[in-house]
Amino acid sequence: MADFALLHRPALATAKSGSFGAAFSNERITLTALPEGHVLHVLAARGSGDLTGLIPRIGDGSAHAVRAYGPGQWFVIGDASLSAAEIFGKTPVLDGKASISDQGHGRVLIGISGAAVEAVLAKGTAVDLALSNFPVGHSAMTxxxxxxxxxxxxxxxxxxxxxxRGFAESLWDELIEMGLEFGVDAKTAR
Amino acid sequence: MASLIACPHCGPRPKEEFTVRGDAGITRPAPDAGEDAWHAYVYLRDNPRGRHKEHWHHTSGCRRWLVVERDTMTHAVYTVTDASAPGETA
Incomplete structure (x- = not known):
């Protein structure tokens, strides 16, 4: 019997919210705390070959459910929260070629959009975010x-x-600061 | 030190994303190889001038171990390969 009930509190529930920076700009940045649904880390077994066709079957079928992380590693993300039993129920699909680790407690999603979004993110990362090099659906760990x-x-x-999760609010604050010259609308309400 | 490492999985990334383990050329001795061999394996390193192979971990990227062959004098990077590639692990 647990002495304390574990209550799920969204990581960005108390983060800064509202409008920041430049008041008049047509390149405003929108920051959104996205729903904390499921985050599944999928790891390929040694010598399991190309699994790119198999991994989407773990996901909920939405457009960007599968995000490549590194060789033989993916994050499968969706808005629905899944019980341990529901996650375990997905393992037969992988037929022993990969394992699933629930990371829903450990990682959260932040949406960032706007005409100047590449310029804002380029202040923090060296990855070339130009659409020609980083097309829709592409992911990069950095x-x-x-x-x-x-x-x-x-x-x-x-x-x-x-x-x-523990870095989410720091990143949120940094993204607001990085976007000040364009103006930022930060939305934590969900 | 070389500032851009061309990760075979992620493309060119700044060195801040990596952790350097050191010389990729040393071989782990047998368990009964004796104190001198183990002391050398654990503590003794050359400080080469010129071309050098090292293990680099792409800690903030794909989290793969890489073998980076670089020049310690000119900072030129010659090759970067995944450490699991055949013949790469000493």
Whole structure:
């Protein structure tokens, strides 16, 4: 019997919210704390070959559910929160070729969008974010300042950042600061 | 030190994303190789001038171990390969 009930509190519930920086700008940045649904880390078994066709079957079928992390590693992300049983129920699909680790407690998603979004993120990372090099659906694990994050492009002017929960508010504050010259609308309400 | 490392999985990334382990050319001795061999393996390193192979970990990227062949004098990077590639692990 647990002495304390564990209550899920969204990581960015108390983060800064509102409008910041330049008041008049047509390149405003929108920051959004995205729903904390499920984050599944999928790791390929040694010598399991190319699994790129298999991994999407773990996801919920949405456009950017699967985000490549490194060789043989993916994050599968969706808005629905899944119980341990529901996650375990997905393992037969992988047929022993890969394992699933629930990271829903450990990583959160931040949406960032706007005409100047590439310029804002380029202040923190060395990855070339130009649409020609970083097309919609592409992901890259990198540093934003000193914070490790998975950057994924979900649209020409839309990115999502998957960041460790404990670093989410620091990254949020840094993103606001990085976007001040363009003006930032930060939305933590969900 | 070389400032851009061309990760074979992620493309060119700044050195801040990596952790350097050191010489990739040394071989782990047998468990009964004796104190001198183990002392040398754990503590003794050359400080080469010129071309050198090292293990680099892409800590803030794909988290793969890489073998970086670089020049300690000119900072030129010659090759970067995944450490799991055949023949790369000493």
């Amino acid at each position: 540093l934003i300042g000193h914070i490790s994050a998975l950057i994924s492009r979900t649209g020409p002017e839309n990115f999502e950042l998957l960041v460790l």
